Amino acid sequence: MRGETSGKMAPIVGVLGLQGDVVEHLDALRRSGLSAVEVKTRESLAGVDGLIIPGGESTTVAKLVDRYALREPLVDRITAGMPTWGTCMGMIVLSKEIVGMPDQPTLGVLEIAVRRNAFGRQVESAEVPLAIPALGPQPFPGVFIRAPWVERAGPGVEVLCVLDGKGVMVRQGNIVGTSFHPELTRDGRLHRWFARLCGRAADAA
């Protein structure tokens, strides 16, 4: 199930393809020389070493995950250690709680409370350079679109980037969340960083 490059097994990264900027993530992974596939079904989920849940509409995708019977296989693989990264909507879908919206379903695997549209409506969407120590000193281009922030984080959650005092990138073991959209930029550092997590998990398996 896994591709091979230069004698070493390269991880296959899936992108959940129910809705959103799926192609942008696939392109970003491929630009960095990584193997990437779209995941829309239980069967395709079984073939990947890691998963990105892209940007999109969380209200929509949270419903589709249930309607198309993907909740159980997703939660099973993520809790079994599959590296999973949610961008914007993806982070909301992974979260334990959405502040003020107890009725919106989520996968509940990432111990954070997120606030949706935290920076405001679309006219407040913005580009802003971010300091992410895990990626080195060079600022990362943050693209925030109707973005959420992390309002509270559980004890097992590391906050890897902060903007205006709010968490905008978090990691809890194999699960990563970002409020912003690296897939809309030409900076491939976060995709490569995530692929290394996938590679390590695949080698350990």
Next chain:
Amino acid sequence: MVAKGSTGTEKVKRGLAQMLKGGVIMDVTTPEQAVIAQEAGAVAVMALERIPADIRTAGGVARMSDLSIVQKIMDAVTIPVMAKVRIGHFAEAQVLEEIGIDFIDESEVLTPADDKYHVDKHAFKVPFVCGARDLGEALRRIAEGAAMIRTKGEAGSGNIVEAVKHMRAVRDEIAIVAAVPPEELVARARDLGVPHALLKEVARTKRLPVVNFCAGGVSTPADAALMMQLGAEGIFVGSGIFKSSNPAKFAKAIVEATTYFNDPKSVADACRSLEGTAMPGLEISKIPQDELLNVRGV
């Protein structure tokens, strides 16, 4: 807004359209309909006073919707809310931006306010979507600042044929532009009435520089699957949902067919789930020439 952030950039405007991809945007006229649409899995709603089929029947001048209706719809849902302005009516657009709308459709469905010029969409922080029947129209709207394109189709007709024609026209013209030698691009840009730089970008990337949805005639799940297979990146449904006999079922089924457009089994399941009849359709040749919407604003 965040400190030191740049708002209203091309990237964040086009970016919101990218987040809507693979989704269905539904026309609604009340907060109740907006909730039905959101419940069915719509990625956004278009807040309107009247849906296109009713605008067609009512005749007269169609304008931007009553703001109190738009505001109530914005309050009723958490997905993005769009609203329409008349072609060239930048003051209607300023008003919608002021109330915090997420996306503006500069639409041929409303009566044009300017018979020559569209809105300068670069002047706004809020993103715009515009209709196009071919590559020239699409690139002219993008040059004016549109962050998203949709086919015009023929709104309120319940007939998919115009949307098919427009989606194929854009696709075929992109294929030609990508295939011809570079020395032809200046003359082709002149013939299309578009900036040379934009045409060069299309030739290189083999796609529009912004997201391209289908609009104007989708009324069944199979219509949605057809348009997605023809290259649409998402679907607008106007009259097709709330003019059908079972809006909640139609909305859900069109969402399913859009997600799994290339899996006929899923589309068949969606078709079987309808429990009702689609909106009545109009033969395009039977629509009087002066009532055709897609010839407005080229």
